[in-house]
Amino acid sequence: MEDTSILAAFNNIYVAIFTLFCFKLFIKICLALLTQFYIVQGNRKEAARIAEEIYGITPGSWADRSPLHEAAFHGRLFSLKTLIAQGFNLNITTIDRVSPLHEACLGGHVACAKVLLENGANVNSVTVEGITPLYNACCSGSAACVNVLLEYGAHSQPECQLPSPVHEATKRGHRECMEILLANGVNIDHEVPHLGTPLYLACTCQKTDCVKKLLELGANVDLGRLQDTPLHAAARKTSTKIVDLLIDYGADVKCRNVEGKRPVELAAPNSMVERALLQREGPAALTQLCRLCIRKHLGRSRLHKVSRLELPGRLKEFLLYRIC
Numbered sequence: 001m002e003d004t005s006i007l008a009a010f011n012n013i014y015v016a017i018f019t020l021f022c023f024k025l026f027i028k029i030c031l032a033l034l035t036q037f038y039i040v041q042g043n044r045k046e047a048a049r050i051a052e053e054i055y056g057i058t059p060g061s062w063a064d065r066s067p068l069h070e071a072a073f074h075g076r077l078f079s080l081k082t083l084i085a086q087g088f089n090l091n092i093t094t095i096d097r098v099s100p101l102h103e104a105c106l107g108g109h110v111a112c113a114k115v116l117l118e119n120g121a122n123v124n125s126v127t128v129e130g131i132t133p134l135y136n137a138c139c140s141g142s143a144a145c146v147n148v149l150l151e152y153g154a155h156s157q158p159e160c161q162l163p164s165p166v167h168e169a170t171k172r173g174h175r176e177c178m179e180i181l182l183a184n185g186v187n188i189d190h191e192v193p194h195l196g197t198p199l200y201l202a203c204t205c206q207k208t209d210c211v212k213k214l215l216e217l218g219a220n221v222d223l224g225r226l227q228d229t230p231l232h233a234a235a236r237k238t239s240t241k242i243v244d245l246l247i248d249y250g251a252d253v254k255c256r257n258v259e260g261k262r263p264v265e266l267a268a269p270n271s272m273v274e275r276a277l278l279q280r281e282g283p284a285a286l287t288q289l290c291r292l293c294i295r296k297h298l299g300r301s302r303l304h305k306v307s308r309l310e311l312p313g314r315l316k317e318f319l320l321y322r323i324c
């Protein structure tokens with residue numbers, strides 16, 4: 001008897017919770033519709049005010065986006081074209097200065113980005129946070145968007161205070177975007193305060209593909225963040241592959257950082273990384289030293305010419321790190 005009454009009580013609680021949930025959902029849908037209605041009516045200020053009150057969001061983050069922003073973000077090409085044909089201003093920005101082109105790139109929608117650019121959108125517009133459309137394309141990892149933006153004259157490396165697209169691509173392991181930027185005049189050793197060089201960042205974020213590519217392209221293996229080298233960054237993490245790559249490309253295992261620490265002293269005790277670093281403490285093989293010396297003399301700008309040298313094939317492969 002008692003059991004059934006407890007069960008009934010439980011049932012009632014669940015029913016009550018469920019009812020409350022449904023009611024909240026209903027309210028939210030109504031408000032969303034209302035906001036949408038105001039946006040469509042062009043009264044974005046009112047929409048922003050409602051959204052601010054209901055959701056507690058700061059003005060400018062979402063609610064003052066135009067239909068053009070919406071269409072671009074979701075990759076709705078047809079809506080976008082229709083809105084443009086209706087004469088919407090392409091360069092319209094939110095209070096945070098986010099443009100529809102920013103949104104298209106963040107969503108990785110190359111067709112939308114292209115339509116916006118073809119119709120004269122500002123390719124180098126900057127948000128209040130210093131974000132460019134190119135930065136957003138690197139964030140989403142859309143190599144196609146990066147290419148289109150560069151084609152329309154995007155600055156591959158913005159002024160030093162602004163967030164750097166190449167660092168964003170590297171941090172997220174978007175190797176292809178990173179390569180396109182480097183091929184378009186970005187300095188491979190560009191050091192950004194707090195983040196360091198792209199190589200340093202790739203080591204910190206353990207993006208092996210990016211580390212490998214940067215080294216192949218001739219990034220300076222010793223430049224990191226201030227006195228911390230990429231090998232210091234790799235030593236703190238877990239990838240022995242990255243440690244090996246850096247040392248193969250001539251990283252100095254004895255280099256001390258600003259605290260006077262060598263990379264091996266930063267590795268977790270008894271870890272694989274520590275072992276890898278200890279194994280490589282002695283002098284490098286003569287072949288290895290020769291390879292580094294030849295590459296150094298060629299210089300970064302002529303590394304791609306190695307394959308045209310009058311040398312035996314195996315030697316060329318060796319110089320290009322295709323064999324070890």
Ligand SMILES: *[C@@H]1O[C@H](CO)[C@@H](O)[C@H](O)[C@H]1NC(C)=O
Pocket residue numbers: 089090091119120121122123
């Ligand atoms: C958008 O901004 C760019 C750069 O400021 C300008 O050249 C272009 O004419 C503007 N386009 C429209 C449609 O206002």
